[in-house]
Amino acid sequence: MSDKGNTAYWSATLGLLTKILIVWFVVSFGAGILFADALNSFHLGGYPLGFWFAQQGSIYVFIVLIFYYAKKMGDIDRQFDVEEK
Amino acid sequence: MDLQTTIYIGVGLSFALYIGIAIWARAGSTSEFYAAGGSVHPVTNGMATAADWMSAASFISMAGLISNMGYGGGLFLMGWTGGYVLLAMLLAPYLRKFGKFTVPQFIGDRFYSKTASTVAVVCLLVASITYIIGQMTGVGVAFSRFLGVSSEVGIYVGMGIVFLYAVFGGMKGITYTQVAQYIVLILAYTVPAIFISLQLTGNALPQLGLGSNMIGTDMSLLAKLDLVVTDLGFGKYTTTTAGSTLNMFMYTLSLMIGTAGLPHVIMRFFTVPSVKDARSSAGWALVFIAILYTTAPAVAAMAKLNLHGTVNTAVMKGGDLYAPEASIKADERPDWMKRWEKTGLLKFEDKNGDGRIQYYNDKTKSADAKAKADAAGWKGNELTVNADIIVLANPEIALLPNWVIALVAAGGLAAALSTAAGLLMAISSAVSHDLIKNTFVPGISEKNELLAGKISMAVAIVIAGWLGLNPPGFAAGTVALAFGIAASSLFPAIMMGIFSKKMNKEGAIAGMLAGLFVTLFYVFAHKGIFFVKGTEFVDLIGGPNSFFGITPEAFGAVGAAVNFIAAFLVDKVTKEPPEHIQHMVEAVRIPRGSKLVDGTH
Numbered sequence: 020m021s022d023k024g025n026t027a028y029w030s031a032t033l034g035l036l037t038k039i040l041i042v043w044f045v046v047s048f049g050a051g052i053l054f055a056d057a058l059n060s061f062h063l064g065g066y067p068l069g070f071w072f073a074q075q076g077s078i079y080v081f082i083v084l085i086f087y088y089a090k091k092m093g094d095i096d097r098q099f100d101v102e103e104k
Numbered sequence: 105m106d107l108q109t110t111i112y113i114g115v116g117l118s119f120a121l122y123i124g125i126a127i128w129a130r131a132g133s134t135s136e137f138y139a140a141g142g143s144v145h146p147v148t149n150g151m152a153t154a155a156d157w158m159s160a161a162s163f164i165s166m167a168g169l170i171s172n173m174g175y176g177g178g179l180f181l182m183g184w185t186g187g188y189v190l191l192a193m194l195l196a197p198y199l200r201k202f203g204k205f206t207v208p209q210f211i212g213d214r215f216y217s218k219t220a221s222t223v224a225v226v227c228l229l230v231a232s233i234t235y236i237i238g239q240m241t242g243v244g245v246a247f248s249r250f251l252g253v254s255s256e257v258g259i260y261v262g263m264g265i266v267f268l269y270a271v272f273g274g275m276k277g278i279t280y281t282q283v284a285q286y287i288v289l290i291l292a293y294t295v296p297a298i299f300i301s302l303q304l305t306g307n308a309l310p311q312l313g314l315g316s317n318m319i320g321t322d323m324s325l326l327a328k329l330d331l332v333v334t335d336l337g338f339g340k341y342t343t344t345t346a347g348s349t350l351n352m353f354m355y356t357l358s359l360m361i362g363t364a365g366l367p368h369v370i371m372r373f374f375t376v377p378s379v380k381d382a383r384s385s386a387g388w389a390l391v392f393i394a395i396l397y398t399t400a401p402a403v404a405a406m407a408k409l410n411l412h413g414t415v416n417t418a419v420m421k422g423g424d425l426y427a428p429e430a431s432i433k434a435d436e437r438p439d440w441m442k443r444w445e446k447t448g449l450l451k452f453e454d455k456n457g458d459g460r461i462q463y464y465n466d467k468t469k470s471a472d473a474k475a476k477a478d479a480a481g482w483k484g485n486e487l488t489v490n491a492d493i494i495v496l497a498n499p500e501i502a503l504l505p506n507w508v509i510a511l512v513a514a515g516g517l518a519a520a521l522s523t524a525a526g527l528l529m530a531i532s533s534a535v536s537h538d539l540i541k542n543t544f545v546p547g548i549s550e551k552n553e554l555l556a557g558k559i560s561m562a563v564a565i566v567i568a569g570w571l572g573l574n575p576p577g578f579a580a581g582t583v584a585l586a587f588g589i590a591a592s593s594l595f596p597a598i599m600m601g602i603f604s605k606k607m608n609k610e611g612a613i614a615g616m617l618a619g620l621f622v623t624l625f626y627v628f629a630h631k632g633i634f635f636v637k638g639t640e641f642v643d644l645i646g647g648p649n650s651f652f653g654i655t656p657e658a659f660g661a662v663g664a665a666v667n668f669i670a671a672f673l674v675d676k677v678t679k680e681p682p683e684h685i686q687h688m689v690e691a692v693r694i695p696r697g698s699k700l701v702d703g704t705h
Contacts, residue, residue: 025693025694028693028694029693032693036194039189039193040189043186043189047356048353048356048357051178051356052349052352052353052356053349053353055175055343056343059342059343063315064312064315064316064324065315065316065317065324065326065327066314066315066326067326067342067343069175070178070326070342070343073175073178073179073181073182074175074177074178074181074314074401075311075398077181077182077185077186078181078182078185078394078397078398079394079398081186081188081189081390081394082387082390082394084189085188085192085193085383085386085387085390086384086387088192088193088383089192089380089383089387093380096380096695101694101695101696102380102695102696103378103379103380103695103696103697
């Protein structure tokens with residue numbers, strides 16, 4: 020594979036990582052910590068929302084993020100023809 | 105059948121199961137020992153990884169700490185799961201492509217330096233031994249209750265059993281034993297939680313129960329808990345943060361990057377069949393971990409409510425918590441309290457001599473709570489409950505059947521033993537293989553290499569057990585220190601090794617040493633040099649938590665930043681890595697061409 024193809028593959032990978040890390044940060048450090056107090060004025064059932072993000076919600080989002088990453092990386096691998104054979 | 109016998113039978117059966125599976129699986133072929141992962145489905149592999157990962161800290165200690173801390177305890181939940189996102193995206197697929205067995209091997213090859221590899225071994229040893237101290241604390245709690253002895257004796261017994269378990273060894277590598285351990289452990293955790301959630305809220309799923317109303321009322325469980333604890337002078341459960349927002353932020357970040365930097369977790373991803381599987385197996389591992397981690401906050405809150413409800417009858421019935429007859433009479437206290445008193449981890453002292461147990465926050469800042477306590481003639485809190493016993497005592501507090509209590513004892517031991525054994529394996533391979541064979545005595549015979557491994561395991565157990573007698577904190581807190589150490593030393597070096605082609609050996613070594621040094625300095629200042637009691641030098645750094653109020657457990661994130669900065673600066677003034685290393689980094693980044701792991705071990 021050409022150097023140019025390598026560079027394009029790597030920047031596509033980094034683009035995906037950046038997107039996912041933003042969501043990762045927003046649900047845990049954002050909703051779970053920095054804005055937890057503000058979110059606590061909303062409720063999800065008996066849960067104050069900020070508390071829910073810190074003790075429940077962020078974990079569910081993390082799982083979705085990893086599977087989304089695995090799927091999207093598979094797509095990128097095929098697009099640049101670097102998947103395992 | 106009495107409780108003690110049921111516990112012996114439960115624990116005995118679980119051990120028989122693991123050993124049985126180990127023997128059955130080994131009968132096939134011993135050469136598949138390390139390749140086992142290669143033929144295992146990612147879902148099965150995820151389950152085994154989850155068993156490996158969830159230790160005494162997760163199982164025994166974490167919910168107790170959350171119970172104490174309230175909302176702030178969420179840092180353990182987010183930290184120890186969010187790290188898997190980093191691990192899956194930043195490290196696992198690339199380390200799998202690289203195709204070696206241990207972290208020091210990767211560091212040594214990528215940074216073309218035996219010195220770098222040796223520094224990585226040192227970082228690995230410090231992090232792993234600290235981790236085992238936390239495990240030994242947890243093992244001590246589990247055995248003390250299980251055998252009805254003091255927690256010191258519990259630790260001695262635990263040291264012996266961990267040693268036998270680790271030396272028996274082979275079991276550890278067999279994926280199906282770990283699958284069995286996962287099943288025992290997760291049942292032990294969730295079954296009592298389901299019972300208790302049903303009792304309190306009528307909702308069988310603890311994850312939903314925690315957000316439901318108390319049975320027969322229209323008040324939510326969390327609102328009820330907030331009401332009770334604030335009335336007794338404690339902080340509000342759903343909002344009390346861990347120190348400060350900044351500290352909670354840094355603590356969470358330390359645990360996350362530490363998760364991605366701990367060698368015994370990373371090792372699991374070296375042996376999956378392909379790069380593709382490395383990506384998804386982190387996801388499956390997290391699914392199985394999340395079952396426990398989303399149950400833990402329910403266990404924490406419900407145990408707290410039940411504990412208050414046990415010693416103060418007004419908690420469940422309603423009415424004045426400070427009424428004299430609300431506190432239970434000491435000689436009518438439930439049997440489980442007497443059982444735990446034997447371990448020394450639960451203490452009752454009748455300070456006002458009224459023959460009743462008053463459990464409240466006597467150092468409260470709430471003037472209202474203080475006035476009520478004074479008016480009621482309370483002369484100080486009379487009940488101390490060690491946070492590490494909450495999970496194990498939880499089914500007893502809720503008066504669940506004996507077989508559930510036995511199941512929890514078996515689960516706690518499974519969690520502690522499997523992780524301790526995993527860490528000891530990482531320590532022994534680092535010492536015997538990475539340090540002795542690859543660096544100091546290349547000509548060592550295989551037999552002596554094995555012996556060196558066993559000796560290093562024994563030494564690690566003795567050190568960890570001795571320090572575990574006077575632990576630097578609760579099991580989960582001590583383990584958090586280990587994560588901080590891994591976060592500040594190993595994670596940045598591995599990450600830069602993949603994401604920066606130009607990072608050179610001088611930069612990586614300087615980074616690891618700077619990160620490790622600054623973190624240990626801050627931790628030892630609070631907890632004593634090498635965690636030896638009496639050698640703290642916290643005044644030297646200007647008092648406890650003097651760095652912006654950050655606790656030593658949360659300092660790993662600062663250490664990691666120091667690591668990145670030191671590496672970057674040194675890299676700028678030294679020459680760039682050789683051409684072939686830069687090509688190697690490019691090759692590691694693309695999945696094609698991955699081979700089965702070939703590193704000798």
